[in-house]
Amino acid sequence: MQADEPAGRVLVIAGSDSGGGAGIQADIKAISAMGGYAATAITAITVQNTLGVSAIHPVPLAIVEGQIRAVLDDIGADVVKTGMLATVEIVELVAAALEAADPALPLVLDPVMIATSGDRLVDDGTEAAIRERLVPLATLVTPNAAEAARLTGLTVEDVQGQLAAAEALVGMGAKAALVKGGHLAGDAVTDVLVSTRGMEL
Numbered sequence: 548m549q550a551d552e553p554a555g556r557v558l559v560i561a562g563s564d565s566g567g568g569a570g571i572q573a574d575i576k577a578i579s580a581m582g583g584y585a586a587t588a589i590t591a592i593t594v595q596n597t598l599g600v601s602a603i604h605p606v607p608l609a610i611v612e613g614q615i616r617a618v619l620d621d622i623g624a625d626v627v628k629t630g631m632l633a634t635v636e637i638v639e640l641v642a643a644a645l646e647a648a649d650p651a652l653p654l655v656l657d658p659v660m661i662a663t664s665g666d667r668l669v670d671d672g673t674e675a676a677i678r679e680r681l682v683p684l685a686t687l688v689t690p691n692a693a694e695a696a697r698l699t700g701l702t703v704e705d706v707q708g709q710l711a712a713a714e715a716l717v718g719m720g721a722k723a724a725l726v727k728g729g730h731l732a733g734d735a736v737t738d739v740l741v742s743t744r745g746m747e748l
Contacts, residue, residue, distance in 0.1 A: 555583045556626075557584065558586050558587070558624040558627045559578070559588070560590060560627065561574060561632075561659070565592075565593060565595055565596065569659075570630055571589055574630065587614070588611055589606055589611075589614065590605065590633055590637050591633040591637075603668065605633040608637065608640055611637060612644065627645065627648075627655070628655040628657065629654070629655070629681070632673065635676045638676035638677055638680055638681060653687075655685070655687050656689070657688075658677050658689075660673075660690075661694055661697070674697055678719070682716060682720055683720030684720075685721040686722050686723065687723045688721045688725070689724075690724075691727045691729065692708070692726065692727065692731050695709065696708075698719075699716065704731065706728070709728060710726075710739050713741035717743060723743070726739045
């Protein structure tokens with residue numbers, strides 16, 4: 548790789564945040580800051596700002612699929628990172644696209660279900676589809692504490708809860724789980740990483 552080439556190609560499949568603090572916009576900023584190349588497939592358009600989410604408009608399935616295919620067939624990707632997948636149908640579409648792609652293509656699954664503001668972004672059926680269809684495909688799953696609780700059915704209020712949830716997610720098929728502690732009470736923030744090789748704080 549030449550010094551002026553991107554560090555890696557990342558296909559982000561996620562929602563658009565009009566406030567710019569999350570979603571596709573935040574992912575593009577983070578990937579670019581790390582020297583990577585960000586391509587996108589937008590799954591939903593949200594109306595949100597720092598005060599919360601007031602509306603979500605899912606993108607038609609054919610357009611989501613077309614974006615994914617356009618990127619993978621031409622630019623390619625070294626990793627896929629998902630964010631908000633607004634409906635069961637979008638989750639199923641993404642799972643099918645990943646299963647049809649190169650089996651070695653890593654998936655970073657950010658199961659965006661609950662916004663920082665506390666707003667719930669997906670319904671029970673979509674949560675179940677993420678759990679059943681995407682967690683087993685994930686190289687790394689990165690829920691916050693509330694999302695980890697929703698995915699596993701466990702109480703996640705401290706480091707021990709994070710550890711139990713991360714272990715459960717690996718037990719569900721993910722190769723690794725990073726349960727983030729930023730939404731928990733207290734000043735210290737601890738993220739817990741569990742993989743098939745063990746656990747780290």
